Amino acid sequence: xxxxxxxxxxxxxxxxxxxxxxxxxxxxxxxxxxxxxxxxxxxxxxxxxxxxxxxxxxxxxxxxxxxxxxxxxxxxxxxxxxxxxxxxxxxxxxxxxxxxxxxxxxxxxxxxxxxxxxxxxxxxxxxxxxxxxxxxxxxxxxxxxxxxxxxxxxxxxxxxxxxxxxxxxxxxxxxxxxxxxxxxxxxxxxxxxxxxxxxxxxxxxxxxxxxxxxxxxxxxxxxxxxxxxxxxxxxxxxxxxxxxxxxxxxxxxxxxxxxxxxxxxxxxxxxxxxxxxxxxxxxxxxxxxxxxxxxxxxxxxxxxxxxxxxxxxxxxxxxxxxxxxxx
Ligand code: CP
Numbered sequence: 160x161x162x163x164x165x166x167x168x169x170x171x172x173x174x175x176x177x178x179x180x181x182x183x184x185x186x187x188x189x190x191x192x193x194x195x196x197x198x199x200x201x202x203x204x205x206x207x208x209x210x211x212x213x214x215x216x217x218x219x220x221x222x223x224x225x226x227x228x229x230x231x232x233x234x235x236x237x238x239x240x241x242x243x244x245x246x247x248x249x250x251x252x253x254x255x256x257x258x259x260x261x262x263x264x265x266x267x268x269x270x271x272x273x274x275x276x277x278x279x280x281x282x283x284x285x286x287x288x289x290x291x292x293x294x295x296x297x298x299x300x301x302x303x304x305x306x307x308x309x310x311x312x313x314x315x316x317x318x319x320x321x322x323x324x325x326x327x328x329x330x331x332x333x334x335x336x337x338x339x340x341x342x343x344x345x346x347x348x349x350x351x352x353x354x355x356x357x358x359x360x361x362x363x364x365x366x367x368x369x370x371x372x373x374x375x376x377x378x379x380x381x382x383x384x385x386x387x388x389x390x391x392x393x394x395x396x397x398x399x400x401x402x403x404x405x406x407x408x409x410x411x412x413x414x415x416x417x418x419x420x421x422x423x424x425x426x427x428x429x430x431x432x433x434x435x436x437x438x439x440x441x442x443x444x445x446x447x448x449x450x451x452x453x454x455x456x457x458x459x460x461x462x463x464x465x466x467x468x469x470x471x472x473x474x475x476x477x478x479x480x481x482x483x484x485x486x
Pocket of ligand 1: 224225226227228229299305308434435436
């Protein structure tokens with residue numbers, strides 16, 4: 160890969176969400192990720208590592224379960240030459256009553272170059288960024304934001320569509336509890352896409368319509384899917400709900416599960432996305448999950464390129480430096 164010609168840098172020292180990023184920031188991440196896409200896709204074994212961030216340490220602190228985000232951050236960091244340490248939550252002193260801030264200060268005292276944090280508390284990454292002087296990367300905070308998911312989703316959409324502007328994107332499912340929906344709404348509307356939110360009334364709060372005039376809501380799946388360029392299905396976040404809204408998976412699937420027949424109302428080249436983990440027979444049928452215009456595994460693959468890009472941009476020389484108390 161040729162060296163960068165321009166001193167490309169983000170306006171932010173942390174990646175806390177999509178909301179604080181400018182259009183230029185997002186375009187820079189996507190352009191950088193595109194350079195890494197071919198390396199990720201190449202079937203060369205062993206995978207050649209870059210030494211761009213050689214000697215730097217990344218700590219992954221996941222206080223909630225994860226497969227895709229944690230593993231792809233680890234692979235991304237390794238491909239850039241970084242050393243990676245995973246905090247094993249079940250074996251950590253957080254189990255002995257240590258506060259989150261004390262755990263993070265302890266990790267920071269070991270001088271990592273960046274911390275990737277997932278936590279069930281909305282706003283935790285921003286709180287930590289105020290108290291540390293290492294870059295914090297938000298890997299999902301409660302119902303707030305999941306910025307690398309929205310960035311990899313945008314990269315995947317742009318693999319299939321020439322531009323985000325003017326696209327009709329239906330986001331269907333448990334919108335209210337979804338940090339993926341929130342980050343995608345911010346990103347897609349910054350680029351002029353129309354977002355149609357759809358879900359059962361208790362999962363579809365009105366607040367999201369205030370984000371942008373480009374956002375609308377409907378309780379009817381057929382209405383959301385009509386003319387859609389992109390259909391983004393979401394997991395029902397049972398772990399964030401107080402009680403079960405539906406008697407069974409079957410009942411939810413009957414009203415809000417995506418089936419092949421729904422796709423006839425979408426545009427003929429519409430793609431189906433899902434951030435994962437998917438639940439076949441609840442959010443979508445197996446036939447939809449596996450059909451040719453499902454890009455769910457492309458999203459996973461693009462996660463590595465996007466996470467390489469954000470690590471590159473936040474940690475390479477010339478990146479803005481965080482300072483405790485500044486965020
Ligand atoms: N999409 C997503 O965040 O998946 P994981 O929970 O497996 O990281």
